[in-house]
Amino acid sequence: MLFERINKDFISAYKAKEEVKVAVLRLLKTAIKNASVEFGREPDEAEVLDIVLKQAKQRRESIEQYSKAGRDDLADREVAELAILEGYLPQRLSDEELSAEIDALIAETGAEGMKDMGRVMKLLNERFKGRIDGRAASETVKAKLS
Structure with missing residues (x-):
């Protein structure tokens, strides 16, 4: 398609x-x-x-x-x-949407610290492929898990 x-x-x-x-x-x-x-x-x-x-x-x-x-x-x-x-990529998540999704994934995975960052990022990338900026997502996850 x-x-x-x-x-x-x-x-x-x-x-x-x-x-x-x-x-x-x-x-x-x-x-x-x-x-x-x-x-x-x-x-x-x-x-x-x-x-x-x-x-x-x-x-x-x-x-x-x-x-x-x-x-x-x-x-x-x-x-x-x-x-x-x-124009061929899905619409990106806003900063607020990204933050809310990260909070939900942290709660879902039970992530408690930086050691769980990889697990959260993996799920985030799987669920929102093409809709997130990896660098911004990584920084947000790191800030929330620190």
Whole structure:
């Protein structure tokens, strides 16, 4: 379903001559195709989502690196590409929602200290894959368990 949407959007962006969107979706389609060769089958919905998440993470890291190096022109292009990729990701949890979900998971798992952080993070990542920022979640869990 997600892969079909990516294909449809690629075709419409190509017809509309949206260069940045075409480039991003072409790279995304290639990554999905490579995964299908690697798996020996078409990737399922979760695997396609993982690919989109990986591409978005790469863009975020590039933005950070380009900004540090003072290359705002390249950072701006990566920001535009990230915006396109985020259109294929589920809506992120707000800070308040994230905090409430972490509190619920801490209560559910009986986590009492930093030794239980891995268990809480594992459940959080399983339940809200693609909907949380791992770094922010980790900091929040660490603050609540300290």
